[in-house]
Structure formats: structure tokens, C-alpha cells
Amino acid sequence: LAGDLFAEVSRRTAARTQDLLLEAPRGLDTLAGLSPLAADEPSGELEGRLLATLRAHERLAWVSYGDARGAFTGVYRPTPDSLRVNRSVIAFGRTVLDEHDLDGAGRRLFRHEDDTGYDPRTREWYRAAARSRGRAWTSPYVFFGQGVPGITCARAQLGPQGNLLGVYTADFDLRTLSAFVRSLSLSPGGAVFVLTPERRLIAHPRLRAFDRALAAQDFLAPAVAGGGLDERFRLMRVDVEGVPHFASVTSFAVDGELRWAVGAIAPERDFLGAIEDDNRVSLWIALGALVLAVLVAVALAGRVSRPLERIAGEMEAVGRFELERPALPESSFFREIALMQR
Numbered sequence: 012l013a014g015d016l017f018a019e020v021s022r023r024t025a026a027r028t029q030d031l032l033l034e035a036p037r038g039l040d041t042l043a044g045l046s047p048l049a050a051d052e053p054s055g056e057l058e059g060r061l062l063a064t065l066r067a068h069e070r071l072a073w074v075s076y077g078d079a080r081g082a083f084t085g086v087y088r089p090t091p092d093s094l095r096v097n098r099s100v101i102a103f104g105r106t107v108l109d110e111h112d113l114d115g116a117g118r119r120l121f122r123h124e125d126d127t128g129y130d131p132r133t134r135e136w137y138r139a140a141a142r143s144r145g146r147a148w149t150s151p152y153v154f155f156g157q158g159v160p161g162i163t164c165a166r167a168q169l170g171p172q173g174n175l176l177g178v179y180t181a182d183f184d185l186r187t188l189s190a191f192v193r194s195l196s197l198s199p200g201g202a203v204f205v206l207t208p209e210r211r212l213i214a215h216p217r218l219r220a221f222d223r224a225l226a227a228q229d230f231l232a233p234a235v236a237g238g239g240l241d242e243r244f245r246l247m248r249v250d251v252e253g254v255p256h257f258a259s260v261t262s263f264a265v266d267g268e269l270r271w272a273v274g275a276i277a278p279e280r281d282f283l284g285a286i287e288d289d290n291r292v293s294l295w296i297a298l299g300a301l302v303l304a305v306l307v308a309v310a311l312a313g314r315v316s317r318p319l320e321r322i323a324g325e326m327e328a329v330g331r332f333e334l335e336r337p338a339l340p341e342s343s344f345f346r347e348i349a350l351m352q353r
Contacts, residue, residue, distance in 0.1 A: 016282050017198075017257040017275075018246050024195050024203050025244075025261035025273035028214075031191055032205075034068045035164035035181035036146060036266055041067075042074075042179045043166050058096055061086045062113075064181070065094070070191070072161060072184040076168075077131025078177035081106075085180075095121060099129055106130065131178070140165035140178040146266050151185060151213050160185040162213055164266070188214035201277030206260075208270060248279075255279045 042064055057076060065074045065086050075085030081101040089095050089112075096118070099108040105126040111118040131137050139147035149163045161184040168176045192203040193216040205214040247258045258276040265271050 017277060018244070018259065020197055021203075021246075021259040021273075021275035022244065022261060024197055024275055025263065027195060028192065028203070028205060028273045029263045031070055031188075032183070032265060032271070034070060035183065036166075038064045038068045038071065038074065038181045039146065039164060039166040039179050042076075043168060047168060047170060047176055057084050058086065058098075062094065062096075068181070070183070070187060071181050072187055073163075073180065073182035075180045075182070076177055077134070077137055077180075079132070079175055081130050081132055083129065083131045087182075099127060101130065136163040136165040136180055137178045140167040141175055143167065144169065144173075144175075148266060148269060150207065150209070150211065162188075185213055189216065192216055197275055198277040198281035200281050201275065204274045206272045206274055249276070251276075257282065 042060060045060060061074045061076065061084060065071055065088070068074075073085055073087040075083065075097075077083045083097070083099045085097040087095055087097065094113040096111045096113065097108070098110075099106050101107075106129045108122070108124040108127045108129070109120065110122040112121045135152065136147070136149050139149060144167050146164060146166045149165070151160055151162050161182050163180050163182045165178050165180045167178055170176050188205065192205065192214045195203045197203055202216050204212055204216070207213060243262050245260045249256050249258045256276050256278050258274070260272050260274050262270050262272045
């Protein structure tokens with residue numbers, strides 16, 4: 012029963028995580044479905060599309076577009092309540108960058124650089140989407156110029172003749188993903204984490220930095236890290252420092268044949284404890300009912316026995332020819348006994 016309970020909770024947790032991750036391809040599908048922008052079209056139109064997508068998907072960190080000429084436009088949230096536009100163009104061998112903050116008063120220049128050296132066409136997300144001619148996901152990497160680890164879902168934008176016009180991206184930073192899994196309620200001592208097919212950890216409640224390669228075995232459940240991702244759901248029992256735990260891996264499709272997994276682990280006590288508490292309450296209720304039944308039985312026995320004892324006494328008196336009628340005894344609420352008393 013405890014294993015079934017853990018399995019149900021971990022399945023629901025995996026479904027919520029999957030729904031979060033699929034926000035990226037949904038947003039990109041919307042962008043790619045719009046009519047392609049001409050190379051000489053004002054940048055405000057592209058910026059508006061990206062902002063609308065970012066606002067519609069609040070858990071995304073970045074939405075961007077890099078074109079085949081090396082121009083880049085991205086929108087992101089420097090804080091949860093603010094928006095910033097990052098735009099760069101390559102001219103005369105230099106990458107000129109301007110960043111503007113957006114607020115109720117309009118736009119305000121945040122940063123200008125004459126040459127950042129950035130070229131989106133050299134980035135892994137651009138190359139992966141160009142190779143796939145569709146969508147592609149990157150491994151975790153550090154976002155350029157921010158020092159923030161993240162993952163990118165990229166989608167190629169093709170022209171009428173199939174030529175590559177550019178690449179859209181939708182990004183998650185791993186701090187956001189880790190905060191999300193930290194918010195999931197598995198159990199008091201439980202943890203949820205997200206794994207790539209290479210068993211690379213991209214989200215964990217205790218993930219704070221990205222200064223080394225992170226693998227699932229660095230955390231609570233070596234058995235989960237060793238589990239295959241070809242099964243949709245796998246339930247295990249593992250020992251962590253001598254404490255029995257439930258663990259599971261729930262595999263789900265991210266894009267086409269690409270599958271990721273949500274791992275979950277929790278002490279058995281978190282689930283057995285609730286069952287034991289329920290059993291304890293049920294036991295006390297049963298004992299209370301038993302005591303009440305005994306008290307009711309004793310009370311009823313007294314009500315029945317007293318009239319019968321009086322009748323027996325009267326019969327003995329009649330047998331001794333003592334015919335004086337005594338005072339009427341207390342009437343019984345049982346009809347048969349009351350009739351015998353008359």
C-alpha cells in the first residue's frame with residue numbers, strides 16, 4: 012500500500028515536471044507558425060513576438076532569435092518582475108550590443124558594448140537546430156555573459172525553399188528548474204530531480220551552482236541513477252545510509268524520440284507513517300467502540316436482570332403461601348417481562 016501511494020505521488024510529480032518542460036516547444040511552435048520576417052523588417056516586430064511569447068510562458072528564462080546574418084534579439088527576465096531586451100548586430104567584424112529595460116515609462120538603455128564578440132551562429136543551440144532542420148535540445152551549459160547555467164530548446168526557421176533563415180530559442184535556467192522541483196510536494200523527506208538520457212542532472216532541490224559536472228549519483232539515489240530511461244515508470248526500494256527509501260524513475264517524451272526522466276526518492280517512513288497513523292487511529296476507534304459496547308451491554312443486563320429477580324422472589328413467596336401483594340416493582344421496558352410483572 013505504501014509503495015502504491017509513493018508511485019501515485021511520483022507519477023503526478025512527473026506529470027507536473029513534464030508540463031513545465033513542454034512550455035518551451037509549445038512557445039517555439041507558436042513563433043515558428045507565424046509568417047517569417049524579412050531580413051530588412053524592423054526589429055520591433057520581432058521583439059514584440061518574442062515578448063508576447065515570454066509573457067505567455069512565465070517560467071521561461073529567455074526567448075530569442077538568431078538569424079543567418081549573425082544578428083541576435085533576445086528577451087529575458089533579469090528579475091521575476093522585470094523585462095530586458097538584448098539585441099546585437101555584427102557590423103564590420105564587430106558585435107555591437109544594446110540592452111534596454113522595459114517598464115511602464117517605456118524603454119531605458121541598460122548597457123551598450125561596441126564589441127562583445129558574440130555570434131549566435133557559433134553557438135551549440137544554433138548548430139543543433141540547423142542540423143535537425145527542426146527542434147533540438149542542448150545539454151546544460153552556462154548562458155553567454157550571465158554565468159547562469161541553463162538548457163535551451165531551439166527551433167530552426169526555414170524559408171520557402173527550405174533555406175535556414177534563423178533559429179528561435181526558449182530557455183530554462185537550472186536555478187528556476189531546481190526551484191520548481193523544490194516546490195513539488197512529494198513528502199516531508201522526499202526529493203524530485205530531472206535527468207537527461209545521459210543521466211546528467213539538470214534540476215534538483217539542492218542544486219545551487221554549476222561549477223562541475225553533476226550526475227544523479229552525487230545525490231540521494233545511486234539506484235535511480237543506474238536505472239534505465241527506456242521504461243515509462245520504474246519503482247524501486249533502495250537503502251540510503253541504512254535507511255529504506257522508495258525511489259522511482261518516470262520517463263517521458265520531451266521531443267520526438269528524446270526522452271528525459273523525473274526521479275523521485277523518499278524515506279519509506281514518510282508513507283508508512285501515514286498508514287501507521289491511520290491504523291493507530293482506527294485501532295483507538297475500534298477500542299472505543301468495544302468499550303462502549305461493553306458498557307451498553309452491562310447497562311442492558313442490569314435493566315433485564317432486576318425485574319426478573321423480583322419476579323423470581325414473588326414466585327418463591329407464592330410457593331410459601333405468602334399471598335400479600337407487594338408494591339409494584341419498577342416496570343421493565345421489555346414487553347414480555349412487563350407482562351410477567353402484572
